[in-house]
Amino acid sequence: MKNQVKILLVGLVLGLVSCEKSGPLDSDQANLSASLAAIQQKVSSLPLENLEEAEKERILFIREEEKLAYDVYNTMFDKYGVNIFQNIPTSELSHMEAMLTIIKKYNLVDPMDTSPRGVFNDASLQTLYTSLVTQGNTSVLAAYQVGALIEELDIHDLNSSLALTNNQDVRFVYDFLNKGSRNHLRSFYKNITKAGGSYTPIHITQAEFDAIVNSPTEKM
Numbered sequence: 001m002k003n004q005v006k007i008l009l010v011g012l013v014l015g016l017v018s019c020e021k022s023g024p025l026d027s028d029q030a031n032l033s034a035s036l037a038a039i040q041q042k043v044s045s046l047p048l049e050n051l052e053e054a055e056k057e058r059i060l061f062i063r064e065e066e067k068l069a070y071d072v073y074n075t076m077f078d079k080y081g082v083n084i085f086q087n088i089p090t091s092e093l094s095h096m097e098a099m100l101t102i103i104k105k106y107n108l109v110d111p112m113d114t115s116p117r118g119v120f121n122d123a124s125l126q127t128l129y130t131s132l133v134t135q136g137n138t139s140v141l142a143a144y145q146v147g148a149l150i151e152e153l154d155i156h157d158l159n160s161s162l163a164l165t166n167n168q169d170v171r172f173v174y175d176f177l178n179k180g181s182r183n184h185l186r187s188f189y190k191n192i193t194k195a196g197g198s199y200t201p202i203h204i205t206q207a208e209f210d211a212i213v214n215s216p217t218e219k220m
Helices: 002-013 026-030 032-045 053-080 084-105 123-136 140-162 168-194 206-213
Strands: none
Touching (some): 032 168, 053 084, 084 168
């Protein structure tokens, strides 16, 4: 996993931004390397503040939850070879690295330093990974729906995490991830509807879901 991340990071910095023409991620991915650099600089410039244990736990959980998305999407790309599962993991990688910036700043122990694909320290994420891959393996439409489920779960968990902390740097990174997850949800929903499917949110309200998918892609 470590070598794979390093290789992909080089691609990110060099502008590996092969965008999905049918999705709303073109501008999102075109600016990922610049966004990540800006986030790292911003995090460094903000003060080091006290972290409660609950905040630390959430930081480590969100880092691994971003890995969950990254691993599932790469697994779905291996099976179906469709663009969305090639493009979005690049964005998820930037989310993982943004969280790593916080982990390093506060001298926390990275929960996924050498974890291979599909292996998680958090038992709930381990179970969820297996369930999502099983569901996604049934059809490409099911894989798109898995993508939507992951992104709305991320949004829910990021909002819960934001409610736990007042730290400027942590909130800044959570906001970045939240914006990306909303963009990904828009993209997956577009693919679902194109494939003739439907999606009902589980982790966020229908009103929140509708507001996201019916609004424009956000700049990263």
